[in-house]
Amino acid sequence: MSKIKCFWLVMAVGMLISFAGSAFAKPIDIQWWHAMRGARGEVVQHIVDQFNNSQSDYHVVATYKGAYDEVVNAGVAAVRAGKQPHILQSFEVGTQTMMLSGAIYPVHQLMADKGYKVDWSEYLQPVLSYYMNADGNLMSMPFNSSTPVMYYNVDLFKKAGIPMLSKDKPVTWDQLGEITGKLVKSGVEGGLVTAWQSWTQVENYSAIHNIPFASRANGYEGLDTKLMINNDKVVNHVTRLKSWMDDNRFYYGGQKYQGPKSEFIAQNAGVYIDSISGIAKLKKAVKDFTWDVAPLPVEAWMKEPQNSIIGGASLWVFNGLPKKDYAGVAAFLKHLAGNESQIYWHKQTGYFPITLKAYDKLKADGYYAANPLQEVGIKQLTRRIPTKISRGLRLGYFIQIRNIINEELELVWNGSKTPQQALDTAVSRSNTKLREFERIYK
């Protein structure tokens, strides 16, 4: 008996203490669900701690909810149950779904409602434009943004007698053909490998050369958009890559980054196209050779190459939560976009700073002089004002469309289809998906 009594006593005291605690500390909890694991998760936590320590009205709780798709699914389930977090990190391919969801509080509106006069022109435009609606209003706060660049093995280049590549001026695809040819001739097993083939070889290729990826301004201006990637230029590009496969100048290492990266690390391939987030990975993994970064190749006819487009994720604010919370959400977003957070974020993770101020400050501090690799991507991204075609892609069921493109490209690489056939099928299959998507929102 006494044991039970003792237990109840402890419980009662415990409850009293916790009640008392909640009566003293009043900060409103702001929930943020994200997909940043490991080291990146720690960086996120550091930025959150800084915000929490800087004021006492709000307390941001950052929670890792799994990979991107898992975070989005957690968000969907939470909205359905009426228990949504304040902020959700969603990957760029989910932009259309989130935008049309009816569950979000557009960021430009939130900031205006809460009295923040944000000068959006001070932000990196190609980053913002991916998350703007057709009228140029920002729907979600860009968070982690990257872009593809080209890595090359300096030692193998030297051995093959190839001059080093410029960090500003891209090589042409024809030059890359010669370079990879020399590499193979010098005894390297393969020339070029690429990660995320749909993103790097179709989406970014189209943006850089200002080729429409889909009609209706890449889907920004209407749900009745149709894919247009079976145009001559993309078909020629795929045909060229396929022809390079014959003498191993190009070589397929898988849809994601793991396979191609391991080919580059094993020095089976001298050139490797992947996101700028590869810089950190290669720094850790490569011990026995030196490597460098160059901008993505460009066609010889493209005299003024456009900006490349981003990948990554942005932060969406859900609506339907207590009104008093939103001032805290806005304050936190402001903190995130602040110089200190942005510079820390860029230095720690390699993802782009999203404001020009942070970029200029980094330049002035000599960060890029000391870390020239980090600037290649940002220069490529900002080399021109984005056009309606190079500002981004806005497609429903985009994840499935990427998957379709990946599948059809694989059928080219293994010789089952010609590039024209494969891209025609990719377009018609994707258009079916786009019509299914359109039907939901009609």
Place this chain on the structure above:
Amino acid sequence: MLKKRSYFKTRSLPYLLILPQVLITLTFFYWPAVQGVIASFKVSDPFGFRSKFVWFDNFIALFTDPLYLKSIATTLFFSGSVAIVSIACGLFLATMANRVLKLTTMTRTLLIWPYAIAPAISGILWLFLLHPSYGVVAIGLENWFGIDWNPLLKSSNAMLMIVMASAWKNISYNFVFFLAGLQAIPKSLIEAAAIDGASPFRRFWTITFPLLSPTFFFVTVMTIIFSFFESFGVIHAVTQGGPGGSTNILVYKVYQDGFIGLNLGSSAAQSVVLMGLIILITVLQFKYVERKVQYTG
């Protein structure tokens, strides 16, 4: 037959006793299944704010999509291969083991370990052996035998890899059941046949095999259900349905379209088709195969 019958004094008590089980079944099996069937007749956005009843449109879209029909064929081929490989190997090993040694419980427990490995881990293990870039066996195949092994691009290689990874896990499971079945067969029967001059093969075929048929039946049903559903982990870890969709079996497609792609209507319709297919296969097995099964010696 022994009569086993319990009597309850009150009529309600037996219902009360099965109530928890019924509740669990209703909440965790029937309710989601019914929800799935309802969702398959709708198109809706992921958040559930807009949804439209579209009758059979989702199903029509599926069955007019040549890629979906291809996925059904892939699934049947994959399950058939996994069943044949894992049952044949399991039975072969069990027959051999039964002849030479009496296994201790300890050994038997150890032999079932591969089954306890999660499918995804099993997939990763095989990937480490057979990945064209870093797989030990793959590099060996290429360097010593000159075989251009490349599951990233060759459909047949990819299929072989996932069949091996899935079957490997199931061999041990089937082995244990077959061994138990074999050891339950009275020695005297086989010895009598041997005295009458029956060859080992004939003894196996006319005595052991019929007596083993309940085990065989059970193992077949379990393996097919395994390969329909649990092989998901293997495929997710090894091929992600590639190359070019050639290992995209039904359950993986449901995941890709529903969880990743958030295309809920189509994914629900696919689940219903999958459910129908597995019901059909099980019914057929019970109807036609079970008749030939002998449960008592």
